[in-house]
Amino acid sequence: MTQYLLYYWDVPFRGVFPQLFLEEIGADYQWHDASEIYPDKSLKIHNPGMAPPYLFDVKTEIYLAQMPAILMHLAREYDYLPKRTETLDLALKTILDCNDVLMEVTNYFGQRMWNKKDWNEFRTARLSKWMKIFEQTGLDHGLKSENGYLLGSKISVADIATTALFGTLVHSFPELEVDLLDHAPHVLKLCQRIEERPALREFLRKQREKFGQIYCGGEIEKSLREMMF
């Protein structure tokens, strides 16, 4: 029986975060196009939300918007939250960091198109700093040991989010893999390990066959691609 409906656009960008989690836990879910809710019905649903993704829980008939809230909900339900206060806080903080990186990589969701000067400055300064933040967070916690995860010895929602962010980014823009290798080698390895998990490997293979290298779509993706040469 279908447990969840997930509403998002037909690109990975922010939707791949909950989708990767639903795949990881083997949930029975259906993907729906966001236009079924957004924008016309977004004020009409119970617990209205501004924008996709929306998760609809079939059993409780409850909608939830905001990617970090969706991930934290699923993580609580399926025991993917760290147990200690510090790492529990860091799980949410990591998801919020991911959300900020999505915003910055797309130059505030395409508010302006990238130009070479701004992109190079962002790539050198800000993007590398984000990568270092993830790397140091991992080294302060689980990535100290070879088979550890970002926040400890057990997989958590933070690993799924980190992979949805950097795994997707590096797949869509292979030119950026060297940045991740330089600034966050343990995080790169973590993403590769997570993408190879039995529950995720086949899903990602199919999704990437379907999407190719599509990232966020639209004009801002074109602008991003022009920056890669």
Place this chain on the structure above:
Amino acid sequence: MTQYLLYYWDVPFRGVFPQLFLEEIGADYQWHDASEIYPDKSLKIHNPGMAPPYLFDVKTEIYLAQMPAILMHLAREYDYLPKRTETLDLALKTILDCNDVLMEVTNYFGQRMWNKKDWNEFRTARLSKWMKIFEQTGLDHGLKSENGYLLGSKISVADIATTALFGTLVHSFPELEVDLLDHAPHVLKLCQRIEERPALREFLRKQREKFGQIYCGGEIEKSLREMMF
């Protein structure tokens, strides 16, 4: 003994969220200027974070960045989280919505200055929709009853966040109170009630005496003020 250090800039904007919460619970905390950490030390602290606010817990010596993560941490510690799954999820979702409104009101943190056309469009369409989202969320839950709170019959972190958002906005830009009254009358009343709580009234009086109507500072505040006439 000092329990927390809170690092932020000398404006309310995003710092007032954790500060209002610390006042609500009567915490013993010290406010520090964000420049003590940002940007030079932001990668050097344990659990590095990109930007202010940072909360430092004196007893555990742990830093935490990201406003929504700080609020959720404090809410958990001081029992300001709703108990039911749905409203617990909505508490985080509400804080994330607040964070998005901060971003949108400042035109993506000042990426571009406002002009009349864009501002009027934002005010009419998007800002009013945000207000309606808060209103409907409240009416779907605690604001159905006269003395209720956003998510139920007990105060939660969502009320503090909602007040930090709209109470501050309407104090800094009184011209926007009519918007809130039109689109979210129950939320306006809630903010007024929260601001009158004994733990908060005197703090807000002093803070507003000190700051006047300062909101976020910088060029984008000037641009916002020009929109009000």
